[in-house]
Amino acid sequence: MNRMNTTRFLTATAAALLLCTQAQAGPPDPGDPGPLTVSRDEYNLGDTVFHPVGFPGPGVELNANVYYPADLSQGPYPLIIYLHGRHATCYLGGSAILAWPCTGGFQSIPSYLGYEYMQEVLASWGYIVVSIGANGINAQDNNVFDLGAQARAELIQKHLDLWNDWNSPGGAPPFDTLFSGHVDLQNVGTMGHSRGGEGVAKHYLYNQGLGSPYGIVAVLPLAPVDFNRPDVTNVPLEVILPYCDGDVSDLQGVHLVDDVRYTPGDLTPKHTTLVMGANHNHFNTIWTPGGWPAGTADDWLAFVGGGSSDAWCGTVPGNHRLTPAEQRGTGKAYMNGFFRRYIGGEDFSGLWKGDVPPPPSAMTTEIYQSYLPPDSPGTRLDVNRLLSAADLSVNFQGGAVTEDGLNPYDLCGGELPQPQHCLSGQSTARQPHTTPSARSSRRGLSQNRFGWDDPSAFLENDLPGVDVSGLGVLQFRAAVNYTDGRNAGDQDFTVTLTDGSGSSSSTTISANSGSLYFPPGQIPSGRPVPKIFLNTVRLPLSSFPMVDLTNIQSIRFDFNAQPSGALLMSDIQFAD
Amino acid sequence: MLRIVSGIALAAFAVIGLPQAAQAQAANGRITQVKAVSPNTVDVEVTSEREFPVLDSVVTLHIGDKSYTVSHSPESGSLNTLIFSVPASDLTAGANSGAEAWIDYSGQGNGLRWNLGKLSASTIGKK
Numbered sequence: 001m002n003r004m005n006t007t008r009f010l011t012a013t014a015a016a017l018l019l020c021t022q023a024q025a026g027p028p029d030p031g032d033p034g035p036l037t038v039s040r041d042e043y044n045l046g047d048t049v050f051h052p053v054g055f056p057g058p059g060v061e062l063n064a065n066v067y068y069p070a071d072l073s074q075g076p077y078p079l080i081i082y083l084h085g086r087h088a089t090c091y092l093g094g095s096a097i098l099a100w101p102c103t104g105g106f107q108s109i110p111s112y113l114g115y116e117y118m119q120e121v122l123a124s125w126g127y128i129v130v131s132i133g134a135n136g137i138n139a140q141d142n143n144v145f146d147l148g149a150q151a152r153a154e155l156i157q158k159h160l161d162l163w164n165d166w167n168s169p170g171g172a173p174p175f176d177t178l179f180s181g182h183v184d185l186q187n188v189g190t191m192g193h194s195r196g197g198e199g200v201a202k203h204y205l206y207n208q209g210l211g212s213p214y215g216i217v218a219v220l221p222l223a224p225v226d227f228n229r230p231d232v233t234n235v236p237l238e239v240i241l242p243y244c245d246g247d248v249s250d251l252q253g254v255h256l257v258d259d260v261r262y263t264p265g266d267l268t269p270k271h272t273t274l275v276m277g278a279n280h281n282h283f284n285t286i287w288t289p290g291g292w293p294a295g296t297a298d299d300w301l302a303f304v305g306g307g308s309s310d311a312w313c314g315t316v317p318g319n320h321r322l323t324p325a326e327q328r329g330t331g332k333a334y335m336n337g338f339f340r341r342y343i344g345g346e347d348f349s350g351l352w353k354g355d356v357p358p359p360p361s362a363m364t365t366e367i368y369q370s371y372l373p374p375d376s377p378g379t380r381l382d383v384n385r386l387l388s389a390a391d392l393s394v395n396f397q398g399g400a401v402t403e404d405g406l407n408p409y410d411l412c413g414g415e416l417p418q419p420q421h422c423l424s425g426q427s428t429a430r431q432p433h434t435t436p437s438a439r440s441s442r443r444g445l446s447q448n449r450f451g452w453d454d455p456s457a458f459l460e461n462d463l464p465g466v467d468v469s470g471l472g473v474l475q476f477r478a479a480v481n482y483t484d485g486r487n488a489g490d491q492d493f494t495v496t497l498t499d500g501s502g503s504s505s506s507t508t509i510s511a512n513s514g515s516l517y518f519p520p521g522q523i524p525s526g527r528p529v530p531k532i533f534l535n536t537v538r539l540p541l542s543s544f545p546m547v548d549l550t551n552i553q554s555i556r557f558d559f560n561a562q563p564s565g566a567l568l569m570s571d572i573q574f575a576d
Numbered sequence: 577m578l579r580i581v582s583g584i585a586l587a588a589f590a591v592i593g594l595p596q597a598a599q600a601q602a603a604n605g606r607i608t609q610v611k612a613v614s615p616n617t618v619d620v621e622v623t624s625e626r627e628f629p630v631l632d633s634v635v636t637l638h639i640g641d642k643s644y645t646v647s648h649s650p651e652s653g654s655l656n657t658l659i660f661s662v663p664a665s666d667l668t669a670g671a672n673s674g675a676e677a678w679i680d681y682s683g684q685g686n687g688l689r690w691n692l693g694k695l696s697a698s699t700i701g702k703k
Binding site: 037041085086087089090096097098099107108138139140142143144145147194195223225227247248249250280295297299301302304305306526528 | 585598604629631632633635645646647648649651652653655661681682687688
């Protein structure tokens with residue numbers, strides 16, 4: 001049983017300067033370091049000491065890298081678990097292999113050390129942040145049907161059991177009483193990368209199935225797989241997706257949000273964060289070229305045929321790739337910020353709804369944040385869920401749906417008899433919302449597919465005089481159909497609200513949102529980009545000043561900003 | 577019962593030393609062993625000079641229009657070899673029909689592919 005300890009000091013002066021700068025420059029930046037001095041520790045209880053039920057192989061390691069406030073007396077502090085994804089496990093010189101435990105001179109590749117850049121910052125805000133090792137699962141998970149999801153869930157739960165012991169009055173080795181009484185196990189957040197992303201989803205359900213001994217209050221899958229389609233409900237959920245992912249390049253993790261967005265009575269928010277220049281691996285420093293002697297890759301360049309020549313994700317002049325440091329900036333901002341928002345209760349001025357630009361720490365502005373509100377009258381009023389053919393003529397509020405000049409005008413991607421995919425002749429990697437899952441036959445996101453050839457075309461949802469005065473925006477999710485030649489570039493249209501007295505007020509998409517961009521990437525190639533990804537478009541109700549928000553009678557989309565076009569749309573709603 | 581075979585004469589495409597981008601192009605691999613592990617299931621061992629990267633997406637063996645995603649590495653952990661679990665009847669049917677076999681990472685559209693050629697009785701060790 002091993003333990004290593006170091007203490008790192010974010011100096012009080014630096015922290016004070018930082019807080020001062022924040023106060024002068026605007027809203028707090030979730031990626032900035034906090035005021036607390038942090039310590040670092042590792043524990044390693046052995047390479048093969050844990051045995052997930054029915055999982056093959058000699059056993060799984062119980063080790064982790066821990067960052068925590070050096071002064072634990074101000075706790076108890078929330079616990080955050082990070083779980084890395086699938087990667088080579090052992091190395092010798094420049095060679096990597098997939099085996100466990102490492103023998104014959106091979107040493108372990110410490111994927112669990114790859115998130116220190118986030119751990120240290122989050123700990124400085126008063127969190128105990130634990131990044132656990134899962135090489136023993138990676139070495140065997142393709143040999144079990146669920147591809148390791150349950151084993152990962154059990155591994156997380158085992159670590160929480162250990163922390164429960166360390167939190168007890170008597171403590172336990174190797175920490176003895178260091179953490180006794182200082183860990184808040186009813187405020188636990190989980191972040192999993194890639195297969196670890198499905199792992200944290202599965203773990204949420206596993207812990208629930210055990211009677212919720214631990215309070216899992218925020219779940220964040222990062223570039224996740226979603227092979228088994230677990231439904232994570234009743235907990236704040238954020239899925240971060242890298243547009244230039246060269247591994248899980250179909251961005252199948254978007255299903256984690258799409259599948260649960262209309263769970264009745266779910267009072268928690270769901271988010272997606274699309275990072276336009278990010279790849280899969282650079283969120284983990286150990287997986288990043290130069291970060292470890294073996295097993296590293298820039299996944300877009302290494303695994304995508306012709307990827308280097310792509311205008312957006314490739315290396316040609318003018319590309320939009322993020323450097324590893326920039327990509328980790330988005331990690332610090334949006335992952336740490338998510339836990340600070342939903343565990344720490346910090347607001348961040350609408351960042352999680354996409355109402356403000358990415359903070360400076362994100363190091364890019366090319367991020368699209370989507371928000372699906374809780375199922376509560378104070379946060380959401382559904383106008384049209386666009387789930388079945390009936391929704392094309394009667395909406396969720398019982399109002400008529402009318403259109404003119406739209407062709408096609410149908411639904412795709414959802415349950416039968418809808419076609420499985422919305423774009424014919426395009427790879428599923430370009431259609432994340434409907435991409436299939438390895439261990440589930442579940443369908444994807446139902447989308448309204450339509451286009452127009454004339455700027456007189458419109459789509460209108462009548463409403464029975466709804467009161468939305470307690471809500472803040474009209475929103476929907478949409479994407480520009482890049483396969484339809486009627487789109488010459490970014491899209492735009494006019495939205496008009498009309499009230500019971502006949503008063504109307506209008507705004508345009510472009511005045512409020514950049515989400516209707518033409519998906520970037522080189523269309524003729526067989527690459528995973530461009531992609532159809534439905535981002536949330538939010539129109540503040542303050543943009544409709546001339547209408548009575550207590551009595552809205554219709555929402556009309558006039559497709560008059562461009563001569564022609566084609567969109568995919570879902571989830572029309574009023575929201576907070 | 578199937579027997580072990582090796583040395584199928586399919587040329588492998590060496591990519592060692594090529595730039596990263598070039599590694600994403602199709603390569604060749606070969607079936608080096610077929611081993612019965614139960615009355616109905618065989619382990620199909622595939623080897624390539626180009627490593628099969630350890631990815632989060634699912635490495636998949638295709639035989640004609642069927643695909644197989646349960647696999648494991650050899651004890652050595654070598655990334656040049658994968659062992660897939662395949663129903664024996666599917667493998668035999670694939671060999672009888674001369675089905676094309678290949679490996680990719682399922683659904684990713686990223687172009688990673690290892691061609692194994694057309695199956696035959698000799699490639700699966702039945703002759």
